[in-house]
Amino acid sequence: MQYKSIRDMQIGEESKIIDMTNMNNIVRHRFLDLGIAPDAQVRLIKRINFNQLYIIEIDDVEICIRQKDAKNIIIQDN
């Protein structure tokens, strides 16, 4: 089955994070502290730096992550 990640989202699209187990532990913990966690509602605001960085919004907070991390955050495909 093909999983959908934040990398595959459209600008403005909103969805729920369902899995982050692909990330290494340290990074995942760091993300958790910022509210990036399974079950969180996430919205893609835009991509910058020639699609290298992803700006997402969770709980009203804008957060900037790299593409390689965005790829590892699996979201619900709706």
Next chain:
Amino acid sequence: MRYLLIGNPNVGKSSIFNLMSESYAHVGNYGGITVEKKIGQFKFGELIDLPGTYSVSPSSEDEGIVTNSLIHENYDGIVNIVDSTHLKRNLHLSIQLLEFGRPIVMALNMMDELNHSGKKIDIKKLSKKLKCHVVGLSARTKEGIFDLVQQLENVGEKESFQLYYGKIIEEAIEQLMGLMKNPKNKALNRWLAIQILEGNHAILEHIEVNNPLQVELIVKKCEAAIIQNKVAFSLKGAIFNYRRDFINNLYNECLTTFTSLNKTKLVNQRIDRWITHPIIGFFIFLFVMFSIYFLTFDFLGNYISDAIGQLFEQIIPLAKSFLQILGAKEDGILMNLIIDGVLAGMSGVLVFVPQIGILFLLLAIIEGTGYMTRVAMMLDTLLSKFGLNGKSIVPLVTGIGCNVPAIMATRTIADKKERLLTILIIPFMSCSARIPVYGLLASIFFEKHRAIVILSMYIIGTVVALASAKILSLSIFKNTSNQFVLEIPPYRIPSGRNVFRQTKLMLMDFIEKAGKFILLGTIVLWFLQYMGPDGIAQTNDTSFLAYIGNFFAPLFQPLGFGTWKAASSLIVGFLAKELIVTSMIVIYGGESVYAQAITTSFMTGISAYSFMVFSLLYLPCLATVGVIHQETKSLRFTLFAVGFTFIIAYIVSFIIYQVGILFI
């Protein structure tokens, strides 16, 4: 009474700290570790400012300080500063602090913004649910600050706050609590148990448990059970989920929304479209940097500095006649020491204080707007090609002001290797103490192109920094973990009070350092060049300083400045880079004649230029070396940093001089 100020980054902690503390008391060390901390005095006691953190469980050096202080610092209560506009995220930290069980007051900051966005918080209800005092306030409008001070006066022992973490985790908590050395303090032990389960490994360095192996086993078993029963994907994740559920309930109960139109957000996103644009954004960044530069050196700074220079020219003859009235001889030793030594040396540095002040002021303003976060994002992709990280840009830009706080600012970089790499290249960023060197030499040799010549120093510094980072990341610092995640705060108009205060602090620091180091340095220096092996030196070519300088001079011959005078000012400059200028003025004969003496000694512009480049790169000053050691706790690394910068400086100056003389 002493209180710890704790909160997420960017919640207005410094603003509140500045508002509340009447006098900025002192900078000391945190209990246990040697990191500078800010302590402010207020009506009922002291406030201790801690770095912003998202969690008690540290994932960067900065956050480790919070855990450490909670356990080891001596205090009567905690002030948890919360950004009321981002309640959901902020409350995760609050819960960890509430569980800790010490007296606590929660300060809901940014109430003005919350009201603007059409929301309202039921503070009474929140306070009841969290079993702690809650105060709504705004550091911007100053509303509620008085209430907070009032609350602090009578903050007492609190009702304990407990969150239920489900059967599996609760069982593990029980078991862990049984292993604690001091079984009496229930709340603390529960907190410790939860922290351990959360993966706060640092906590185990601070407490003793009866059976460390058993602890590990319990954590492992609990994690396995969590995954097996599909509670969550990890133990930390499970704990996070329970907290989030609690917070979401709380949020729904205590927060009401009147209008959902959020204007600020729209404006923000519109601005960001330009600021973070890959090409336009980059030019905006360059424009901002150049503006800072020209404001500091060309437009404003120069005029004020010239005025101060003239003031000194007035003072020196005055001091001279004053000393004569006191009975000092015209050519006596005392006259010589004070006029040609201390006064001349001090003035050489003090004339640059206005420029440095302007630089600090502009940096503080820019930091206050939230622009640096955008720069960090924009440059992340570029900097990651050099083995760095977008976050390195804040320390690097701070380094233009002073290398010492810049090295401390690297604490926010989570990856150890990226952090060390950033520390290594910060000394190449041209700090304000180097301004006097450029100013002096550029005005003698490059009168017409002063601004361009000085600008080139900054460019050379930056290029060398990036190139070194590249070389190091390909050799010694391979395989960084490469993590980057950044919260983007909304744009804000920086508060005048904060900016003013920060500038004042940094400037006072500079003047104090200049005062101490330079006064002492000048006196020692003056004696070294006044005395020689045969008593009072007849000419300064036979002084002690000349002997020392002559020893090193041949080393600098290929760089174009192999004179003992240049060599000894560089040696002295290791103490503090301002001293390079001070010592040149003293060595070259004091106030009135040095300019001409310098001209004849360096001969050409190209050797003066090479000297400027060498002063820029050659060694971090003593204070910077000290802070590198303090931050890395490694003597080897510190020595490496010193050796590395020296070698790079030598190579670059060598190339510049050797290539330069081909064309002249």
